[in-house]
Amino acid sequence: MQQEFFNLSDETILVTGGGTGLGKQLAKTLASAGATVFVCARRHDKLEDTVEQIRESGGVAHALPLDVTDSSSVIECLRNANAISPVTGLVNNAGVGTDLLLKDMPENMWDMALNTNLKGAWLLARELVNDLIRRERVGFVINISSALATSVQMGTGAYAAAKAGLNHLTQAMAYEWARYGVRVNAVAPGYFRTELATEFLESDYGKKLEKRIPQRRLGNPADLDGVILLLASKASSYMTGSVITVDGGLTMSTI
Numbered sequence: 001m002q003q004e005f006f007n008l009s010d011e012t013i014l015v016t017g018g019g020t021g022l023g024k025q026l027a028k029t030l031a032s033a034g035a036t037v038f039v040c041a042r043r044h045d046k047l048e049d050t051v052e053q054i055r056e057s058g059g060v061a062h063a064l065p066l067d068v069t070d071s072s073s074v075i076e077c078l079r080n081a082n083a084i085s086p087v088t089g090l091v092n093n094a095g096v097g098t099d100l101l102l103k104d105m106p107e108n109m110w111d112m113a114l115n116t117n118l119k120g121a122w123l124l125a126r127e128l129v130n131d132l133i134r135r136e137r138v139g140f141v142i143n144i145s146s147a148l149a150t151s152v153q154m155g156t157g158a159y160a161a162a163k164a165g166l167n168h169l170t171q172a173m174a175y176e177w178a179r180y181g182v183r184v185n186a187v188a189p190g191y192f193r194t195e196l197a198t199e200f201l202e203s204d205y206g207k208k209l210e211k212r213i214p215q216r217r218l219g220n221p222a223d224l225d226g227v228i229l230l231l232a233s234k235a236s237s238y239m240t241g242s243v244i245t246v247d248g249g250l251t252m253s254t255i
Helices: 021-032 044-056 071-084 107-135 157-180 204-212 221-232
Strands: 012-016 036-041 060-065 089-092 139-144 182-189 243-246
Touching: 012 021, 012 071, 012 107, 021 036, 021 044, 021 060, 021 089, 021 139, 021 221, 036 044, 036 071, 044 060, 060 071, 071 107, 089 107, 089 221, 107 139, 107 157, 107 182, 139 157, 139 221, 157 182, 157 243, 182 221, 221 243
Parallel strands: 012 036, 012 089, 036 060, 089 139, 139 182, 182 243
Antiparallel strands: none
């Protein structure tokens, strides 16, 4: 019975930003539970590596090009995926960071952060939910937020603002779409060991930050396996509008 809870063999899941880091791990985990997985991003070479690893492990995966900030690209990606296997779930993982103070940030960097981290998630979720409604099929959306959505850190203002918006968007979508049988939840990771975060985490500031984490370690991508399987499976059938923080305790308030 417990194994059936986490069986995703009836699901086809689209994972954005699935070529590297957390997205790659999430895609592999979902495929290992039986889901058909589409990994989507602008960098197609990285996607093929993810697909190859999933297939070598006996899973089913496909790569599709996608620019989450472009509505025409979003529509085409979902149409191409549906032609292979109708999509029932979405993991909005694509994102970009910022490292400039707000007073020094050019407008195009602000737009990039908001368009990729917030607008892109809405564009994809909107297309999927309307498709699910047309097909009279239940489904789910999982938004990958951040512990910074509820914290303040120098140089991350635009990124954090977008992720805070994503948390609220998660609840708004959950409220509107529950009537259609579509669950919407979010995961808010803390600091994880990924390729993109290596330079920051190895800096003096990054090393000091690691010491502030109550568990005294950075997250490994596999630390998200349990929560992603929970939110994608029948095990969370009565959950919607939730934001689950996975950060080793970093955002706990202390005096």
